[in-house]
Amino acid sequence: MFPPRANDYLGLRITVMGLGHFGGGIGAVRFLAAQGARVTLTDLKSAAELSESLDQIAGLSLEALRFGEHREEDFTSADLIVASPAIRPDHPCLEAARSCNVPVTTEIGLFWRHCPAKVIGVTGTVGKSTTSALIAHLLQSAGQCVFLGGNIGGSLLDKLPEIGPADWVLLELSSFQLMYLNAERRSPRVAVVTNFHPNHLDWHQSLEEYRHAKQTLLRYQTPQDVAVLPTDTEFVNWPTNGQRVEFGCDVDGPDSVGVTRSGLQLHLGDAIEAVHWEHTRFRLSGFHNRLNEAAAVAAAVAAGVAPQACAEGLRTFRGLPHRLEAVGEVGGVQFYNDSKATTPEAAIAALRAFDRPLIVLAGGSHKGADLSSFAAELAGRAKGIALMGETAPALVQMINATAAEHDAKAEDSAAHSRSGAPPEVHLASDFRDAFSWAVSQAHAGDIILLSPGCASFGWFRDYEDRGCQFRFAVETLRS
Template identity: 40%
Template sequence: MIPDDPSRAEPGLEAGSLKDRHALVLGLGRYGGGLETTRFLVGEGAQVRVADSGSPEALAEPAQAVRDLGAEVVFGPQEPALLKGIDLVVASPAIPFEHPLLLEATRRGLPVTTETNFVVARVTAPVLGITGTKGKSTTTALVTSMLRATGRRVHQGGNIGRPLVAELDRIGPGDLVVLELSSFQLWWTRRIQRSPNVTLVTNLFPEHLDRHGRLEHYARAKRAALDFQRPDDVAVLPADDAAVREADWLTAGQGRRLLWGTGGKVVLDGDEVVGPFGRASLEGMQLFGAHNRRNALAAAAAVSALLDQPVLAMERGARDTQPLPHRLQPVHDEGGVLFVDDSNSTHPEAAMAALRSFDRPIVLIAGGKDKGADRTALLDAIRKQTRAVVAIGTTGPELAAALGDHPVTVIPGSMAEAVEAARGLARPGDVVLLSPAFSSLDQYASYAVRGDAFREAAAASPKAC
């Protein structure tokens, strides 16, 4: 694995440092990450080569857009020859840290960085970063909505939406920047020794152990959001999260602490957030579930670290936030049966939170690629909180065996077949809930593709019996 010792901090990210550099962008991607990074580098005067091991046919559109910028595109095996003439490597966060080409670049002494590092290193506006295992995207949306309710210009990016490097030249010092930060992105930010001005942590569970190996490594990657905070920065941490305490996050960095949740300074009291700023009502929130009340609590705590009088912004922002795609998103209602897409649930804890969000009987669609998380509590929750289960993916048969005599139908085929099976098990008043608890990568390119397949199948006419 590439060392993440802070002594390896990479220079050369400041404005004007990229002119006449020869950069390799590793990872084009389907969703614009490599393209926007290339556009930024070319705009800074760099010569760019983009390499991707994916299918040229599947990536034809972004590849052509890269070529239109005057950059080179190379498909196929990512071998050391790609480094010929290169003096900077910009890696997609999706590229494993131990990728042979990154290891070879490091061995040669080439700087290796990411799009996020350019943003964090260059932005002059205050940065509010949001990390944790689950709830990041919804909490990011809540924070952004609350801040925009003040009339300030807010730029949202990181692990959500369009790469923010595309907006760098439009971010002024009077603006605000909200970044959702994954463990993969934060692993690289340790190299530039920068943390956000305000860092909000949602929670900490074992996750991505297939990439990080152990919880300690995962937690260390996440902690980069705190380790380089300065005395005038703020760490907004869950007071009631044992894993956060055990990971020593309460003492990381030099920023002052603002604790939220049970035992903290910002807490929930019914439908109100209560803190030193007063009381803010969450009445009228459109997001399902107690866990989304907790997300709103966390968002309000973070916003209070930036704003002097935040109550009205908290209330309006909480009301205005819509369910994000694939996160407890209602997608179809048929004969009194509500179909809900929670495909972003790729961890047992997320699926358990989804199950707690409804006071109606649930037919659960679950399963996928295992990432090494403990399933014990999930199995107990499924037995207690579901009418029946449709088990999918590589873990489907394992779930069926572990659930014993609980009603389970194993569907090894398509999402359409899984939805049809769930439709047959549901009764009026039930919820058909896709909350897989596992990764999508055994059957789908992403959780979004899996969720789209669910939505399409739910909206399709049921087959005649």
């Protein structure tokens, strides 16, 4: 049973499965406890591992705390389950709950059910966070009230009393969250898909399952809704009843936003408007960010922002940490933190953003993605590569195998910074070793780029920890 109002949880037995470190579980526990629910929190991790998160719910009156295990009776005897989206929906405890007609949702599903505002949802393999933050910035710059949440900005459950029907809520949504939302048949007023590449195949059972999850963002839209999609043929058959708006390079058809050499060309409804910019005036590097800007403008216009107001918003957007973030210059060497590049496609986009000699810190834990294109790009564009983590042995083999072929095919000698010489490759023993080696290879005018193309787990807690360690290393070098 789902209460029709947010204040109707009094006395209900609710099991929160997975506290985690990223705010969703914490937000759910706080919200439900404040409504008087009888909350049981269960997590496979120990209390010591969750100490920072537990500090944030200290003092709340909870029915039970379970660590190191999940008990089936906590699921079958509950009135509602709020699961971490990192846990697959077919987990045996969740299946047991459903067999007893106990509804299962997530923190996002809980929020959406009680949210009075219009929702903009953003998903995609890469570019979600930058595009989400940029859309929110464009709306705020135009004077609209917007709340940013989902995978970015933390839980919005505690903001429900502040959110009204005239506001916008912007949710960055992962495939994990969307798998749960599919069961609740939820799609947003404005849906934005940045791109689609194979990812998380260590979690999803197939590429088709991953695609089906992403398509949830569109599946339950109505004709009054808007779907902002890339022009790629991949998206032709993605299901939506909403109005399609396409974005991409040199797109000039109806209902589209095209990226041109001079700016954006908007064909929306009966209006044709150009939003021009000088690329050097913007803080975001790389062509992939031009596409993110096009998607963001399409979404903002769908939400009522005038195109020229979008142009002004683009000029004032500062970007996000860990996403091609310029973190300093030492001895004429520039350092960029792109730790959020956890997929090969994201790292490839970062490599293509620069036309100066690159020394790259790459590699990490494996998510099942094909790394061959990333290895080829490293071989063709980097003069030095420090390889890290689980994927390092495979990457070094692929780099060595493709370096000569890449040399023969390189067309852009300016971008091909190694001038025909094979890259120096170093298998790092730890992050300090990787960073020190990269610095030893660099000269004035070079760029040292952290763009791993892989997940962070193993050497780091998460991508933020990896990026912060890179920042700290640069600061230490500077001092």
